[in-house]
Amino acid sequence: MAKKSKSKKSVEAIVEAKEDFEVYSDDEDEEMQLENDTPEGEEEDDYEAEARALAQAMREGAFDKLVKASAKELAVDDDDDDNGEDDGDEDEDEEDLDSDDAPPPSTKNFINNKVGLRAATAAILERDLPWEERLDIVSNTAIDPPENPLDTNDDLKRELAFYKVAEEAVKIGKQHFKSTKMKFTRPMDFFAEMVKSDEQMAKIKDRLIFESKKMQAFEQRKANKEQIGREKEKRDAKLKQKAREKRDNLSKVEEWKKDAANNRGSLNDNDDKDRMDKFGINKKRDRADKKFGFGGKKGKFKKTDKKSMNDMSSFNPRGNFSGGMKSSKKGGGNAGAGAGKRPGKRARDSKRSRG
Amino acid sequence: MAKAQTINKKRKTEEPLSPDISSESEGEGMDVVGEGDESSSDEASDEEGVPDETGVPDETEFAVASGVDVDLILPSPKSTGKYVNKQRCLILSSRGVTQRQRHLLEDIRTLIPHMKKDSKLDEKQNIGAAMNEIASVKSCNSAILLECRKRQDCYMWAGLTPNGPSAKFHLSNVHTLDELKMTGNCMKGSRPLLSFDASFKDPEQPHLGLIKELFTEIFGTPRGHPKSKPFIDRVMSFYVADGRIWVRNYQIVEEEAQNAKEARDKKLDLGLDTSLVEIGPRFVLNPMRIFAGSFSGQTLYTNPDFVSPNEIRSMEQKGKGVQYQSRKQQQKDRKQRKTTIEKSKRHDPLADVFK
Numbered sequence: 001m002a003k004k005s006k007s008k009k010s011v012e013a014i015v016e017a018k019e020d021f022e023v024y025s026d027d028e029d030e031e032m033q034l035e036n037d038t039p040e041g042e043e044e045d046d047y048e049a050e051a052r053a054l055a056q057a058m059r060e061g062a063f064d065k066l067v068k069a070s071a072k073e074l075a076v077d078d079d080d081d082d083n084g085e086d087d088g089d090e091d092e093d094e095e096d097l098d099s100d101d102a103p104p105p106s107t108k109n110f111i112n113n114k115v116g117l118r119a120a121t122a123a124i125l126e127r128d129l130p131w132e133e134r135l136d137i138v139s140n141t142a143i144d145p146p147e148n149p150l151d152t153n154d155d156l157k158r159e160l161a162f163y164k165v166a167e168e169a170v171k172i173g174k175q176h177f178k179s180t181k182m183k184f185t186r187p188m189d190f191f192a193e194m195v196k197s198d199e200q201m202a203k204i205k206d207r208l209i210f211e212s213k214k215m216q217a218f219e220q221r222k223a224n225k226e227q228i229g230r231e232k233e234k235r236d237a238k239l240k241q242k243a244r245e246k247r248d249n250l251s252k253v254e255e256w257k258k259d260a261a262n263n264r265g266s267l268n269d270n271d272d273k274d275r276m277d278k279f280g281i282n283k284k285r286d287r288a289d290k291k292f293g294f295g296g297k298k299g300k301f302k303k304t305d306k307k308s309m310n311d312m313s314s315f316n317p318r319g320n321f322s323g324g325m326k327s328s329k330k331g332g333g334n335a336g337a338g339a340g341k342r343p344g345k346r347a348r349d350s351k352r353s354r355g
Numbered sequence: 356m357a358k359a360q361t362i363n364k365k366r367k368t369e370e371p372l373s374p375d376i377s378s379e380s381e382g383e384g385m386d387v388v389g390e391g392d393e394s395s396s397d398e399a400s401d402e403e404g405v406p407d408e409t410g411v412p413d414e415t416e417f418a419v420a421s422g423v424d425v426d427l428i429l430p431s432p433k434s435t436g437k438y439v440n441k442q443r444c445l446i447l448s449s450r451g452v453t454q455r456q457r458h459l460l461e462d463i464r465t466l467i468p469h470m471k472k473d474s475k476l477d478e479k480q481n482i483g484a485a486m487n488e489i490a491s492v493k494s495c496n497s498a499i500l501l502e503c504r505k506r507q508d509c510y511m512w513a514g515l516t517p518n519g520p521s522a523k524f525h526l527s528n529v530h531t532l533d534e535l536k537m538t539g540n541c542m543k544g545s546r547p548l549l550s551f552d553a554s555f556k557d558p559e560q561p562h563l564g565l566i567k568e569l570f571t572e573i574f575g576t577p578r579g580h581p582k583s584k585p586f587i588d589r590v591m592s593f594y595v596a597d598g599r600i601w602v603r604n605y606q607i608v609e610e611e612a613q614n615a616k617e618a619r620d621k622k623l624d625l626g627l628d629t630s631l632v633e634i635g636p637r638f639v640l641n642p643m644r645i646f647a648g649s650f651s652g653q654t655l656y657t658n659p660d661f662v663s664p665n666e667i668r669s670m671e672q673k674g675k676g677v678q679y680q681s682r683k684q685q686q687k688d689r690k691q692r693k694t695t696i697e698k699s700k701r702h703d704p705l706a707d708v709f710k
Binding site for chain 2: 121133138
């Protein structure tokens with residue numbers, strides 16, 4: 001189609017070019033007319049003389065032969081007069097021929113001999129073949145009606161219009177076949193040589209598959225891209241949220257600082273807790289505070305003093321250290337609480353294997 | 356049924372010359388020649404009532420019931436189904452045909468089982484005589500000639516031999532069967548339905564009617580031809596758009612019954628979907644001229660809208676020439692303007708004082 005549009009463009013260009021030419025030539029014509037102004041009267045006289053001579057000749061019958069010979073053609077001309085469009089063209093041509101002896105721009109005389117065309121059509125139809133021999137179907141829908149012209153450059157629209165007309169024709173044809181009891185559909189078991197070879201059809205099939213795959217891949221790529229975009233958006237939103245929170249917190253701290261500076265020295269100085277509450281409770285910290293206490297001197301906490309030195313409450317004589325009175329089966333009897341305890345792993349394994 | 360008849364009658368009186376009179380009686384045909392007696396058309400319509408009553412009443416009734424226009428298919432003498440319509444079509448090209456056009460030629464040959472081929476035509480001057488001679492030797496009564504000029508412009512001649520008429524088209528936008536986009540396939544030598552859009556029966560454009568008849572003669576496969584197949588699986592369609600004739604060839608794909616209900620529907624013809632798949636080739640024909648004789652003779656029609664590719668090319672060249680000229684003119688003007696400005700500058704007596 002690109003080719004076509006190109007040719008169309010070129011035609012337009014030509015028309016423009018023609019117009020340009022005409023512009024130039026018009027000027028020249030004017031000049032010519034100016035020059036020719038003076039001898040016009042003489043020319044007219046010449047024409048009149050010529051016309052008189054011709055009329056005389058016709059009266060004498062010099063053209064009778066010609067008229068007889070071309071009676072047919074004259075009839076054709078008459079028919080042409082019926083045709084409005086062509087009429088206009090011809091008139092123009094005649095004017096051109098009359099007006100000047102310079103060559104007219106277009107001497108093409110378009111013929112549309114309707115009677116002749118109809119006669120020729122009728123001559124073909126004289127054989128009068130039944131429809132079953134011809135299988136022609138003329139649709140009632142025009143593809144390119146003048147009131148609703150088809151844009152032939154729009155491939156999809158055009159092919160759709162074509163398809164519809166053909167489909168309609170098939171419907172009509174099928175009905176006619178049915179009414180005359182002719183076979184239309186090929187039975188499944190009728191094998192015949194096809195127009196396109198199997199190799200060609202295989203190629204076509206391959207191409208169709210390839211095409212569908214291409215489409216799929218394209219869709220996939222598109223979906224992936226979308227996914228990536230969405231994720232990125234999400235991440236960005238999250239980062240933004242974080243940044244906003246940080247900014248808010250910092251501004252709160254600033255606010256607090258300012259307040260604190262204003263209130264320094266006044267009595268109600270230590271309302272930090274209220275402010276800290278604004279940030280919410282750090283649960284981990286809270287738990288740790290409960291467990292280990294909060295504040296106080298750090299070093300003192302770990303120092304041994306007299307009391308802690310003598311405190312043996314946390315000492316376990318059967319503790320898990322070498323030399324400790326670790327419970328075993330041998331010493332089971334006097335091992336006290338340790339006697340009923342679970343044996344070691346190896347013992348358990350060996351017991352299991354035996355049992 | 357009576358309704359259908361009246362439709363037919365009405366149509367006849369209105370436009371007895373419409374080109375879809377394909378299967379009407381001979382009396383009609385004579386009327387077309389322009390004898391002008393009203394009685395013959397009346398007779399014809401009276402005659403036509405006869406087959407309606409006796410022969411195929413079901414068909415029209417059926418068509419009316421199903422909302423299909425009856426006048427698309429007129430009742431006609433019944434075909435016996437024997438090989439009566441003995442058509443042979445000569446298909447050949449001129450020398451210097453390009454690859455694509457050669458492929459198209461081969462495609463047309465595969466689609467037309469009643470074709471005869473011959474070696475490339477090496478006759479430029481007297482195509483008509485040459486074609487007639489070859490056709491008579493090959494006992495053909497129609498012919499297609501692809502004439503290639505300058506290894507780029509292709510003209511398709513289609514006509515009946517030896518008495519004509521014939522038409523010359525400019526061939527463009529060729530897509531052959533080999534293209535993988537055309538996914539359809541059909542039996543070799545199957546008879547096509549020939550679908551035409553409404554423009555072909557436009558009484559104001561008798562040339563299209565003639566072209567339609569030419570195409571039905573050439574592209575329609577005769578019934579019972581030894582190489583043809585008894586089933587229909589393709590539709591060849593012709594459309595007029597943009598003043599040109601577009602040709603498409605579709606496969607008729609009928610959906611197969613998947614279950615019992617669908618099989619029953621199919622039997623009752625309740626319409627299992629038929630769809631069309633393009634087989635190819637596709638091409639566009641721009642009618643240039645229609646001749647009364649075969650490949651020669653009196654011109655019946657010339658296309659006023661046709662611009663020959665040569666003219667287009669030369670105009671393109673001329674357009675380029677104009678571009679060059681205008682550029683040169685501009686340069687000249689600019690130079691002149693500059694010099695006049697220079698000259699008209701007032702003389703400054705103190706200009707060289709401070710140098």
